[in-house]
Amino acid sequence: VGVAASAWRSRETPREHPRVNAAEARLTGRPPETRPADHLPLLAIARSRNVLLLCGVLVTGGCAVQVLAAWYATYLERELGVANVTSGWLNGLLMAGGALGCLLGGWLADRAIATFPDRRRARSLVGAAAVGLAALAMTAGALVTAPGWKSLCFMGVFFGVHLHLAAWWGTNSDVSGRHTAAVFGFVNSVGGFAVTAVQILVGSLDRGHWNQLFGLLAIGLGVGGVSRSGGDAGGARTAGRPPPGARRGAIDG
16 A cells, blocks of 8 residues: 555656645756666676676675574574574564664765765775674674574674665666666576575575584675675776766666
């Protein structure tokens, strides 16, 4: 119902909304003229170093978060003997870490861009530091045994992964140019397939190797942090020329 109501009330430009008066319409001005891209550079998207690096950090961070979200309560109950209600509260700590990371991540990404003149390095710094924090937290969680401390460590994993998202979205928008929707869809699809595969893999593992699994996820997050430091919105342009006035990205000509 909410989506339907939003679609019914939303407009492409403020001038089209029935509640916008003449003074407001003058302030917003006329929308820029645009035209659809003549083609979608699928090969350029799939071969772009920037897009592949963004895929890398999404895959590693998404696998870590989704494995914990799906299996951590089971681990607490079956391996550590935690009661059902208690495991729910401890698992909730992880989700709270993700929420806090999202709230702080947008502010931090804006502050980094305002502080550092190089947009690419500012977003890369935020992203790499946040994912690196998640890798350290996952490593600590694999080493400790007490359920409370382990949950706090994994809360740090959720916090770090979600802390980097605003900077990741900004880099993705810079890289994709006028193909933003297509690149977002491509990268998220790669992440979705990876998360599906890792869930099947975890379901088939011997339950005596949980901490080894957590260690592998920590290594993956470390690789993701390195990937996050490498995206370059000003890199080589490999696709067709955008129309006049259109936003250019690293896959645009």
